[in-house]
Amino acid sequence: MNGPLIVVGAGQAGALLAIYLARQGYQVTVYDSRPDLRRTDIGAGRSINLALATRGIVPLIDVGLIGQIDDITIPMRGRMVHERDSLTPVLQPYGSRSHEVIHSISRTDLNAVLLDAAEETGRVRIEFQAELESVDFDNSVLRFADRRVEPFGVVFGADGAGSRVRSSIAARGACQFETDWLDHGYKELTLPPECDGSHRLDPNALHIWPRGEFMLIALANPTGDFTVTLFAPTATFEALVSVDTVLDFFASEFGDFADMVPNLAEQFMAHPMGPLGTMRANGWSYGDRAVLVGDAAHAIVPFHGQGMNLAMESVRVLDRHLRESPRDIAGAFRRYECERKPDADAIAEMALDNYDEMRAGVIDPDHVARRSLALELERRHPNHLSPRYNMVMFTTMPYAEALDRATRQAAVISAAMRDPEIDIDALVAALPQLPALDPLADPNALSIS
Secondary structure (H helix, E strand, O other), X not given: OOOOEEEEOOXXXXXXXXXXXXXXXXXXXXXOOOOOOOOOOOXXXXXXXXXXXXXXXXXXHHOOOHHHHHOOEEEEOEEEEOOOOOOOOEEEEOOOOOOOOEEEEOHHHHHHHHHHHHHHOOOEEEEOOOOEEEEEOOOOEEEEOOOOEEEOOXXXXXXXXXXXXXXXXXXXXXXXXXXXXXXXXXXXXXXXXXOOOOOOOOOOOEEEEEOOOOEEEEEEOOOOOEEEXXXXXXXXXXXXXXXXXXXXXXXXXXHHHHOOOOOHHHHHHHOOOEEEEEEXXXXXXXXXXXXXXXXXXXXXXXXXXOHHHHHHHHHHHHHHHHHHOOOOHHHHHHHHHHHHHHHHHXXXXXXXXXXXXXXXXXXXXXXXXXXXXXXXXXXXXXXXXOOHHHHHHXXXXXXXXXXXXXXXXHHHHHHHHHOOOOOHHHHHHOOXXXXXXXXXXXXXXXXXX
16 A cells, blocks of 8 residues: 555544554554543543453453453343333343343443553554545645645545545545434433442343333443433434423333432433434445555444444455455455445344344244244244344344344244244254354353353
8 A cells, every 4th residue: 555544533443453463563544523431531421331242252362462351351241121010120141141241331442442452562653633625636635624734645535424524535536325214313411420430230131121112222331320311202202392291201111220320310411312313334445545444345223233243344444455455456445345245234133133132032032932933943943043133143143144134033933933843943953054153253252241
């Protein structure tokens, strides 16, 4: 690659990419429009906790950071379901194996580790509060909002769902994209710790209050508090315009939670509502000059906890293609998109499906019965069947393959639910064997208790 290598965006994808490029021996400059989150508090209400799963763990092992990550994660062994009319929540385990947990991690804490590691390579310089306006391909310069220009040879767009790099590629006719917005949004809240600093709820579970059209979720932080998010129709948020309406809503729908948060209304009124949408793009690169990674290429809704895992896995795939084709950068970019585009589309679809499951399916008896049967069949035939959720969260098989397998498995399970006399074991044994995990996918990489 000739000329200055630029990464636009210092989030998880951009920082990880800078580390990978530095490992190839390149000097890299990273520009980000925001302040340095290691020195400035991020805005309240916009930091949905991340769910770190196998696909995100593997790149962290690859770049040697997993030891630092272990200290800032909390393992979650399942969904703790808080039904409206029950005083006792019920744990629905994610898997049947002890290591099948996902890990709650603060977006800020993870990002800080990646930024530190990038700088520690000695090959990465990061400049904050540098807002990109456009990429001028004719003159090989980046144009910033403060009117300055900087030269580039190759630019990597890791600048999120509203990517300016993507818009610049699209202006050249090389990229087409669209965003499908949900008529739902989210607000983030904080559940404080007990007076002694301990967690008020079981920290080793993802807590969920499913209410059909909306839901509340809570993920634990090592500091004793929980990051809590309300997902609901936009119309619901528009109706919650006063302290009284907020308190009445939470008392009616989430009474146990409301009792634990004394400043609930204050938090709710102060925090903004975030939009939810899926951005799909075709044409992730422009010759050998620019390429998109992370949300700039494939932004998805957060309901499968895979946006960050998808992005980090994609960065590792891009790194592999660049190493395999160092003299054909444009070809490497094309092959990277060819490999990842079907997977990005597949997880986008599954993430939308998972919203229905989380806000309603987890308390539907038919769904619970099907999930229980799937876990039992996995126990009996571990080489042939795995529930869709587990294939997404605990394996490294391509997302598109996981979706295809899940569709075929669902047909088998539906047949068994209709006819108890059917030889379900024979049907499962006839399914293709599950692929092997990535060699770096160590189930013991992070603490599970």
